[in-house]
Every structure is written in C-alpha cells, then in structure tokens.
Ligand code: SF4
C-alpha cells in the first residue's frame with residue numbers, strides 16, 4: 478500500500494473519476510467471452526474485468542504499476558467488445574483512456590516511429606523515396622533481420638509495396654452551402670486516399686456537397702497511448718479545422734478516427750460516410766460484380782461508428798456480389814492502433830485467426846474499412862500467399878457505381 482489520501486493527491490480528481498468508473502463493474506464476467514486478449518491468454522488479468530480491477534487498485538494506490546502489471550493494461554486492444562456486452566453499462570472506453578493517462582506512455586511505445594507516421598507529408602515523401610530505391614523489393618528481407626518483437630520490423634512488413642495513392646486535396650466548402658466535411662487523417666490520407674476519393678464520388682452522386690479538411694492526425698494514438706497533452710493539442714487542431722470548414726457534419730472513412738473526433742467535437746455529428754450513403758443514397762445504382770467478397774468488420778466500425786449494418790446493406794446492392802461477413806469470433810485482427818507496432822507477435826496471432834476465418838469463406842477479395850486493419854491483414858495475406866485483393870469497401874462501391882469512370886478491379 479502506498480501514497481497520500483486520494484483527495485489530497487494532485488491527481489486525486491482524475492483517480493477519483495477512474496475509481497467511480499471502475500465501481501460500476503459488478504464483476505459478472507459476461508464480457509470475458511468477447512474479449513480477444515482473454516481468448517488469447519485465458520488469464521483474468523488479460524480480461525476486461527481483470528483490467529478494471531487492476532486500474533482501480535492502481536488509482537487507489539493499492540499496487541505499484543510494475544512492468545508485469547501494467548503490461549496487462551497495455552495489451553488491451555481498445556476494441557470495446559466488452560463495453561458493448563456489459564449489462565452494467567461500464568464505460569470501458571473512458572476507463573481505458575483515464576487509466577492510460579494515469580500511467581503515461583508504455584515503455585515499449587515506439588515514439589519516434591509514431592511521430593513519423595502521424596506526419597502525412599513526411600510519410601508520403603519517405604514512401605516516394607522508398608519507391609525510387611526499390612524498397613518494396615527488399616523491405617521484407619530487411620525486416621526479417623530485425624528482432625521479432627521490433628516495432629520497426631512490424632512497420633516495414635505492413636508498408637505497402639506500391640506507390641501511395643494520389644492525395645485527396647483540401648477542398649474548401651462552397652460559400653453559403655453548409656455541406657459535409659471529410660477528415661483525411663494522417664496514415665489514411667497517405668494509404669487510403671483512394672477510399673477517400675471514393676467516398677467523395679459516392680456522396681456527390683447521392684447529391685451531397687463535400688469539402689475536405691487539411692490532412693493531419695486526430696490524436697487517437699496519443700489519446701489511447703497515455704500522451705494526454707499531445708492528444709489535447711490534436712483535439713484543438715481538429716476544433717480549429719472544423720470551425721473554419723463551415724460544414725454541418727464531419728465524416729471519416731476510417732472508423733478508428735471517429736471516436737476521437739467525436740470526443741474533440743461534442744455536439745457535432747461525426748459519421749461514417751457509409752451511414753449517410755445507406756440512408757440517403759437510394760438513387761445510387763451499381764454495376765454487377767460476380768465475386769465472393771469476405772468482409773472484415775473492424776471493432777471500431779461495430780462498436781464506435783456502428784456502421785456495420787449500413788456497410789453490408791450497401792454491398793448487398795451490388796448485383797452478383799456474394800457478401801460474406803467474417804464469422805465472429807474472431808473479435809479483433811490485432812492491429813488496434815499502435816498495438817501492432819508495440820506487440821507485433823500478439824498482433825500476428827490475432828491476425829492469423831482472422832485470416833483463418835476469412836479463408837474458410839474462400840473469398841476472391843477481402844474488404845475492411847480501417848486502414849490499420851487493412852495494412853496489417855495485407856501483410857498476413859502476402860506472408861501466407863493467399864493472393865486476395867484487399868481494399869476499402871467504399872473503393873469497391875465507387876468503382877461499381879453506374880456511370881463511374883473509375884476502372885473496375887481485376888481480382
Ligand atoms: S460485463 Fe460489465 S459488469 Fe460484468 S464484469 Fe464485464 S465490465 Fe464488469
């Protein structure tokens with residue numbers, strides 16, 4: 478037992494809030510079967526209930542945050558399957574953010590690497606230089622020379638082989654026309670620009686006005702990594718860009734950004750474009766595509782964006798398309814923000830199970846909305862020689878749009 482009385486501690490209010498959140502848990506254990514880390518380790522400390530108890534004990538000063546103990550909290554994927562399953566409405570997302578803020582960044586956090594990938598201009602430039610140096614041909618060989626747990630090894634393995642997509646340029650809102658603003662983000666603005674362009678094409682075809690905000694990081698990785706000040710600076714940048722946009726709703730094609738954007742902009746409608754398209758895109762017509770597609774539903778799409786139903790509904794409007802959501806479990810592919818860099822071996826175990834489930838469907842391509850999940854899954858598809866095309870569902874939908882001038886994919 479350590480420490481001064483909670484109410485006299487300088488961080489007492491934050492700890493008090495954490496304890497309040499933890500005390501909502503009635504320890505029923507109904508969240509255990511949906512927790513991917515509990516499925517991996519079968520250890521109470523790797524379960525939601527165990528983590529809540531650990532967080533409360535840390536906040537009360539009953540235990541010290543030694544490496545072994547905090548690792549159980551660091552392993553949490555933030556998938557929020559537990560929050561959705563909880564009958565006592567424990568606000569696990571809030572609790573996890575508060576716990577990580579209390580502990581600060583994890584020791585294994587690759588801070589330099591994360592700083593790099595949060596800067597879209599720098600990332601795009603480095604990818605271009607890598608292309609000139611024929612990096613796609615040798616990056617995997619270089620990666621395999623690094624230790625299996627290395628974040629740089631994981632980053633090299635998930636780096637796509639081709640050139641980055643053409644950037645979606647900032648578009649200011651039309652004067653006097655409060656439309657939709659698209660948030661490009663950081664990694665997604667480099668690696669998922671095709672999906673962002675697809676969203677704009679589909680939304681315009683459905684009659685919406687779309688502007689595009691400048692590309693920068695929403696702060697999700699900082700918020701979930703215990704870097705509170707950096708997360709707040711990112712939130713301020715989001716608020717400034719939003720205020721300048723004059724738009725009425727904010728969109729992101731990356732479900733992993735939506736929770737952080739909503740947190741930065743309370744009271745603003747922040748949506749997955751799939752939801753708008755499913756509800757207001759009745760006039761959209763799609764060309765047939767005779768193909769079997771496996772649909773990976775990212776945890777944030779199900780538990781935060783809640784746009785999984787909209788996604789499946791839209792895909793089923795493509796004539797001839799066999800839409801096959803992955804059976805659940807698995808609950809998480811293991812990407813989970815920076816988790817795939819911090820714990821690459823655990824992330825690979827979770828990915829293998831996801832790919833095994835996908836393979837049971839014998840698909841010709843794999844769709845996933847979250848760029849982190851897709852890069853992680855693509856590296857597994859390549860390593861296992863599965864040969865599936867992988868893409869964002871919006872890209873498929875935009876290419877199948879009637880009268881679209883985008884080329885259709887060849888599987
Ligand atoms: S389901 Fe909710 S109340 Fe039950 S153990 Fe999990 S977090 Fe606690």
Ligand code: SF4
Pocket residue numbers: 511512513514515523524525528552553554555556557558559560569
């Ligand atoms: S967020 Fe996901 S990984 Fe973390 S405790 Fe909840 S179910 Fe488990």
